[in-house]
Amino acid sequence: DQQVKQNSPSLSVQEGRISILNCDYTNSMFDYFLWYKKYPAEGPTFLISISSIKDKNEDGRFTVFLNKSAKHLSLHIVPSQPGDSAVYFCAASPYNNDMRFGAGTRLTVKP
Amino acid sequence: NAGVTQTPKFRILKIGQSMTLQCAQDMNHNYMYWYRQDPGMGLKLIYYSVGAGITDKGEVPNGYNVSRSTTEDFPLRLELAAPSQTSVYFCASSYQDSGEKLFFGSGTQLSVL
Numbered sequence: 541d542q543q544v545k546q547n548s549p550s551l552s553v554q555e556g557r558i559s560i561l562n563c564d565y566t567n568s569m570f571d572y573f574l575w576y577k578k579y580p581a582e583g584p585t586f587l588i589s590i591s592s593i594k595d596k597n598e599d600g601r602f603t604v605f606l607n608k609s610a611k612h613l614s615l616h617i618v619p620s621q622p623g624d625s626a627v628y629f630c631a632a633s634p635y636n637n638d639m640r641f642g643a644g645t646r647l648t649v650k651p
Numbered sequence: 652n653a654g655v656t657q658t659p660k661f662r663i664l665k666i667g668q669s670m671t672l673q674c675a676q677d678m679n680h681n682y683m684y685w686y687r688q689d690p691g692m693g694l695k696l697i698y699y700s701v702g703a704g705i706t707d708k709g710e711v712p713n714g715y716n717v718s719r720s721t722t723e724d725f726p727l728r729l730e731l732a733a734p735s736q737t738s739v740y741f742c743a744s745s746y747q748d749s750g751e752k753l754f755f756g757s758g759t760q761l762s763v764l
Binding site: 542544546549574575581582583584585586589629631638639640641642643648 | 655668684687691692693694695696709710741743752754755756757758
């Protein structure tokens with residue numbers, strides 16, 4: 541059962557424009573939502589997170605929005621830079637250790 | 652400060668062979684995890700540990716075993732390797748649970764032929 545879904549396998553944007561990556565989940569017990577970034581031949585690295593009591597969290601160029609009623613979250617990157625080109629994973633965690641990951645979205649930022 | 656270190660980076664096994672994937676962290680994290688990532692899929696949790704001497708199954712534990720004799724090390728054992736275990740394996744650690752961000756190793760690419 542795929543409890544965390546990223547329905548767009550890839551996204552291409554122009555440098556300087558906004559990148560919007562989307563994620564949907566099905567489990568109402570998820571309390572924390574995280575985004576990880578992964579470069580080839582490396583492990584994922586943490587990018588930004590949000591708890592279920594908030595609807596927005598911002599860190600520099602990265603903002604995560606959470607819509608609990610729609611069970612949807614999104615990551616906005618503004619402005620996008622070529623160095624942002626990577627695979628982005630959405631993850632969600634309930635109160636225990638069972639963090640669930642989406643399949644990832646490959647972002648390409650073109651100069 | 653090395654973070655999470657995984658060895659080996661690549662390995663090819665024959666069907667039925669066994670091997671141990673090594674994982675060590677130097678951040679004094681209590682929680683450690685093993686994930687596998689299949690092509691086009693998200694990471695799936697194999698096993699996790701909340702401290703030395705304590706391990707528990709994740710979403711896909713069949714065909715694997717783990718041990719946690721120290722805080723630093725969390726090896727993953729594959730017994731009787733099967734083609735279905737061809738995957739990229741990631742070890743991770745965190746200080747706490749409940750949404751605490753994970754620190755990942757660089758991964759082990761395993762092929763079972």
